[in-house]
Amino acid sequence: xxxxxxxxxxxxxxxxxxxxxxxxxxxxxxxxxxxxxxxxxxxxxxxxxxxxxxxxxxxxxxxxxxxxxxxxxxxxxxxxxxxxxxxxxxxxxxxxxxxxxxxxxxxxxxxxxxxxxxxxxxxxxxxxxxxxxxxxxxxxxxxxxxxxxxxxxxxxxxxxxxxxxxxxxx
Amino acid sequence: xxxxxxxxxxxxxxxxxxxxxxxxxxxxxxxxxxxxxxxxxxxxxxxxxxxxxxxxxxxxxxxxxxxxxxxxxxxxxxxxxxxxxxxxxxxxxxxxxxxxxxxxxxxxxxxxxxxxxxxxxxxxxxxxxxxxxxxxxxxxxxxxxxxxxxxxxxxxxxxxxxxxxxxxxxxxxxxxxxxxxxxxxxxxxxxxxxxxxxxxxxxxxxxxxxxxxxxxxxxxxxxxxxxxxxxxxxxxxxxxxxxxxxxxxxxxxxxxxxxxxxxxxxxxxxxxxxxxxxxxxxxxxxxxxxxxxxxxxxxxxxxxxxxxxxxxxxxxxxxxxxxxxxxxxxxxxxxxxxxxxxxxxxxxxxxxxxxxxxxxxxxxxxxxxxxxxxxxxxxxxxxxxxxxxxxxxxxxxxxxxxxxxxxxxxxxxxxxxxxxxxxxxxxxxxxxxxxxxxxxxxxxxxxxxxxxxxxxxxxxxxxxxxxxxxxxxxxxxxxxxxxxxxxxxxxxxxxxxxxxxxxxxxxxx
Numbered sequence: 056x057x058x059x060x061x062x063x064x065x066x067x068x069x070x071x072x073x074x075x076x077x078x079x080x081x082x083x084x085x086x087x088x089x090x091x092x093x094x095x096x097x098x099x100x101x102x103x104x105x106x107x108x109x110x111x112x113x114x115x116x117x118x119x120x121x122x123x124x125x126x127x128x129x130x131x132x133x134x135x136x137x138x139x140x141x142x143x144x145x146x147x148x149x150x151x152x153x154x155x156x157x158x159x160x161x162x163x164x165x166x167x168x169x170x171x172x173x174x175x176x177x178x179x180x181x182x183x184x185x186x187x188x189x190x191x192x193x194x195x196x197x198x199x200x201x202x203x204x205x206x207x208x209x210x211x212x213x214x215x216x217x218x219x220x221x222x223x224x225x
Numbered sequence: 226x227x228x229x230x231x232x233x234x235x236x237x238x239x240x241x242x243x244x245x246x247x248x249x250x251x252x253x254x255x256x257x258x259x260x261x262x263x264x265x266x267x268x269x270x271x272x273x274x275x276x277x278x279x280x281x282x283x284x285x286x287x288x289x290x291x292x293x294x295x296x297x298x299x300x301x302x303x304x305x306x307x308x309x310x311x312x313x314x315x316x317x318x319x320x321x322x323x324x325x326x327x328x329x330x331x332x333x334x335x336x337x338x339x340x341x342x343x344x345x346x347x348x349x350x351x352x353x354x355x356x357x358x359x360x361x362x363x364x365x366x367x368x369x370x371x372x373x374x375x376x377x378x379x380x381x382x383x384x385x386x387x388x389x390x391x392x393x394x395x396x397x398x399x400x401x402x403x404x405x406x407x408x409x410x411x412x413x414x415x416x417x418x419x420x421x422x423x424x425x426x427x428x429x430x431x432x433x434x435x436x437x438x439x440x441x442x443x444x445x446x447x448x449x450x451x452x453x454x455x456x457x458x459x460x461x462x463x464x465x466x467x468x469x470x471x472x473x474x475x476x477x478x479x480x481x482x483x484x485x486x487x488x489x490x491x492x493x494x495x496x497x498x499x500x501x502x503x504x505x506x507x508x509x510x511x512x513x514x515x516x517x518x519x520x521x522x523x524x525x526x527x528x529x530x531x532x533x534x535x536x537x538x539x540x541x542x543x544x545x546x547x548x549x550x551x552x553x554x555x556x557x558x559x560x561x562x563x564x565x566x567x568x569x570x571x572x573x574x575x576x577x578x579x580x581x582x583x584x585x586x587x588x589x590x591x592x593x594x595x596x597x598x599x600x601x602x603x604x605x606x607x608x609x610x611x612x613x614x615x616x617x618x619x620x621x622x623x624x625x626x627x628x629x630x631x632x633x634x635x636x637x638x639x640x641x642x643x644x645x646x647x648x649x650x651x652x653x654x655x656x657x658x659x660x661x662x663x664x665x666x667x668x669x670x671x672x673x674x675x676x677x678x679x680x681x682x683x684x685x686x687x688x689x690x691x692x693x694x695x696x697x698x699x700x701x702x703x704x705x706x707x708x709x710x711x712x713x714x715x716x717x718x719x720x721x722x723x724x725x726x727x728x729x730x731x732x733x734x
Contacts, residue, residue, distance in 0.1 A: 071661045078400070085403065085418055096415040099679045100406045107399040114392055144449045145656065148624075152649050155632065160642065168629040180621035194626050198633055206279045208637045 068122035069130035075118060079111045151175060163213030169195040228357060228584055235588020238283045239596060247284045248593055251291025252600040256608070258292070259299020266296040266314075270563040271440045272627075274432050274570070275634030282571040283589050289567050290593040293560055294346060295601030297503065297540050301338040302605060305331055305532070314503030314539040317511045321524060321531030328527050332467040335609055336474020337529050338536040339602045341485055344478065345537030346598040348489035349496065349544025350591040357587065360552045361580045367553060369684035370693040372576075374702040376674045376681070379555045380667070381706050382498065385713045389664040397658065398667040404429060405675020412683055424643040431566040433635040433644040434672060437651025438658075438665050439559070440631045445656040447620040464610065471606045477529050484514060484530060485537040492538035496545020503539040510538030543594060551575050551587055554677060559666035562673040 082104060089100040134142045151171065158167035169191045177187035202208045238244055251273065258269040269292040277285040300315040305322035318338060325334040367375070380402075384394035407418045408428030419425040478485065488510035495506040514534030515524040524531050546561050554575035556562040568575060573586055580587070635648040658665050685693040694703055 067661055070657070074657050074661060078396075082400075082403075088418060088420075092410075092415055092417060093413060095683075096410040096413045096417060099682060100403060100417065103399050103403045103406070107396065107403065110392055110396045110399065114396060117392070141449050144451070145445060148445055148448045149649070149653060152628070152632070152652075155629075156642075156645055156649070159636075159645070164633065164636070168633065172625045172629055175625040176622065180619075180625075182621060186622075190622065190626060194629060198630070202633065202637055206276065206637070208279070208640070210633065210636065211640070211642065 068118055069127050072115070072118045072122065072127060075111060075114050079108070079115060082108055082111060147179065151179070159211060159213065161214050163216055164210035165195055165199065166213065168198065231584025232354070232588050234585035236592050238585065239287060239589050239592035241283075243281065244283045244287045244589070245596075247280070248287035248291040248597060249600060251288040252295045252597040253604055255292035255295035255597070256299040256601050256604055259296035259301075260303050266293050267435075267439045267559045267563055268443055269293060269296050270560060270567070271435045272631070272634065274435060274563065274567055275637050277567055277570050278638060280571070282573055282586065285567065285571045286573075286586065286589050287593045287597075289564065290590055291597040291600075293564070294540075294543065294594045294597035295604075297536070298339055298342045298598065298601040298605050301342060301532075301536050302335050302609060305334045305338060306609075314507060314542075315536075316504055317507035317535035317539070318532055320511060320535075321526075321528050324525065324527030325529065325532065330470065330527065332470030332609060333474040333477065334527075334529065334532050336471035336606065337478045338474070338532050339471075339605045340475045340478035341533040341536040342540045343598040343602040344482070344485045345489045345492060346540035346543060347595050348486065348537070349493045349541035350594040351544070352490075352493040352541070353544040353548050354588070354591055356548050357580065357584070360548060364552050364577045364580055366698060367576075368688070369681040370689060370696055370699045371702070372553060372555075373678060373681035373685050374694070374699040374706070375553055376555050376678050378702050378706045378709075379549075380671060380674060381710050383558075383670050384664065384667045385710065389662050389667075391713060391717060393662055394664040394667045397664045398671040401668040401671020401673075402675045402678060404434075404668075404672045406679070411680070424641065429647060429672075430638060430641075430644055431569070431673070432638045433647040434651050435563055435566065435669065436631050436635050437648040437653075438655035438669060441628070441648055441652025442655030442659055442665070444624050444628050444631070445652060446659060448624045451620050467609055468606075471609065474529070475606075478533055481530060481533050484517070484533060487517070488514060488534045488538045489541035492541030493545040495538075496542035496547075497549055498545075503542045506542045507535040507539040511535040540598065544591075547590060547594075551579055551590075556670055556673060559669050562666070562670045565673055 085100070086104045086108060089097045089104060092100070130139075133139050137143055151174065154174075155167055155171040158170055161167075162170070172191040172194060173187050176182045176190060177184055198210075202210055239248065254273070255266070255269045258272075259266075270289055273289050273292050277289065280288065297314050301318050301322070304315040304318040305326055322331075322334050322338065325331060380398045384398045385391055389397075405428070407425055409415070409426055410417055416426060491510045491513060492503075492506045495509065496503075511524075511531055511534050514530050515521050518524065518528070518530050520528065546556075546558060547564075550556045550561040550565055552575070554565065556565045565575065573579065573583065632645050632648060635644045636642065638644060655665055657663075658668065685699075689696065693699060
């Protein structure tokens with residue numbers, strides 16, 4: 056990649072190519088879907104989608120010019136082999152949040168968020184057990200006070216709770 | 226409701242026991258958020274939004290704007306003490322704040338910055354109040370055709386004037402508009418882009434989208450970056466010396482009240498233009514302060530006028546930005562888009578009805594800005610040292626805690642598990658956009674304006690047919706949009722050609 060191209064595109068050309076192609080595919084699907092709507096419903100989405108797809112095409116072309124297939128493949132294999140520290144950390148936190156969602160679904164909001172915080176603090180960030188436990192319990196208590204007592208919002212109790220209650224609760 | 230009646234009602238509501246505690250908590254929260262580098266005004270507003278559902282409109286507005294109004298004050302402290310702007314709008318403060326700190330005058334700079342912020346914000350709020358009678362008349366000329374074209378103009382300004390690349394910003398703005406099309410079409414009752422998902426029938430909820438784009442994305446960035454929040458450790462002065470210097474700084478700010486007035490005027494005027502934001506206003510004001518100074522050679526080496534000029538302008542912007550948001554329902558920045566969303570949540574409608582029937586709500590905003598900034602100024606003075614220590618927090622502790630609060634907020638809005646997923650998806654999108662230089666502000670403004678654009682386009686076509694674009698105001702606004710966009714594209718092509726010519730000449734040599 057030339058120095059000029061680097062300046063214009065930054066150093067994230069592979070990530071951008073991946074991102075923009077993904078967005079392009081989603082928009083392509085939306086365009087096909089919009090063609091099936093009646094005229095009034097399709098008018099505004101199509102007015103937006105046509106220039107948007109043209110801009111996406113332009114950006115894919117700009118990104119393609121700024122990089123080459125060899126660099127893309129090299130960056131991808133680097134990330135897949137777990138050698139890109141930034142990518143690993145970002146993927147790790149996204150994975151943790153997916154875990155948080157599963158925990159909330161199964162064990163309920165309070166158990167879920169407390170476990171999530173403890174794992175991030177103690178297991179991943181290597182903070183002390185005492186600090187991790189104090190922060191997890193403290194923040195969970197604050198959330199309970201704020202949402203349940205302060206704003207009267209009942210947070211989800213989880214599938215187990217529902218099962219034990221004979222599906223009595225929401 | 227008349228202006229005088231609205232003014233008195235707005236003031237009494239803002240200082241009432243039902244509203245003031247929220248304003249106070251919001252202002253302190255904003256100050257703390259502002260101090261933490263990487264967390265900005267829209268993060269503070271995004272965090273506040275989930276709580277609005279259970280609040281009265283006046284309390285909700287005070288809570289939200291209170292948090293937003295003090296962020297710049299907190300950010301100024303971090304810029305001065307740690308050479309790291311707490312928010313983007315404090316970038317101009319870096320030019321003279323840290324040099325003053327290095328001379329041992331950090332607390333004086335902080336005192337001057339806090340006071341300048343307060344006076345600038347007050348000027349911006351008063352300017353908004355003075356604009357009201359004019360806006361009340363102008364807004365009557367704006368029907369669906371005018372609002373439709375104005376929304377497109379604002380979106381173009383946001384996309385083009387932002388610091389991001391123009392193609393990426395236009396992609397973001399149009400993608401935001403398209404996201405607003407998800408769900409049932411109000412006219413034909415047709416489901417659009419739901420792909421069979423029942424949760425998408427009512428469209429994407431604004432709150433998880435905002436939380437994802439700004440709060441979750443910021444947390445991802447902090448987590449990936451790691452370490453403590455401030456890279457540079459500032460010099461912490463003794464409490465007594467700090468207080469003494471702060472009060473000297475306050476006096477200096479009042480001594481330069483004419484400079485504050487001029488720079489605040491620049492800020493308020495620039496706030497009226499959608500997309501410009503606070504940071505450019507602060508730099509223009511800094512330039513003006515330098516140009517009009519008796520000692521311009523001292524700028525950049527620790528001149529207090531540089532701090533006062535930039536800080537007063539970046540807070541005065543809010544008054545101008547609020548004017549266009551309130552009058553036309555067209556936000557010029559991501560913060561104003563969040564405010565507009567919050568007003569929907571609180572059941573408030575912007576435009577002519579707010580300007581004529583709910584003037585008190587506008588004055589609640591005006592007094593919230595003034596009182597919030599006053600709380601920020603006083604709080605900031607007494608909390609300079611402890612607040613500075615907040616930047617020593619490790620990202621590894623802060624991120625899990627804030628993420629949990631963010632996702633709880635996303636869930637609590639509709640008690641919907643689906644919204645947690647929406648916040649996560651938009652967190653990933655927001656983080657990618659930030660990393661790749663796509664404008665998140667343009668995406669959000671497009672999303673907020675999407676409904677307005679479609680509704681007004683439909684009404685305009687129904688009322689005047691497709692020729693509505695040739696009416697005087699729409700035609701003028703459309704011409705400005707096309708000329709502005711065309712000019713910016715032309716300058717990009719011209720600069721690229723010049724750069725290529727220079728590059729080729731250098732290679733030949």
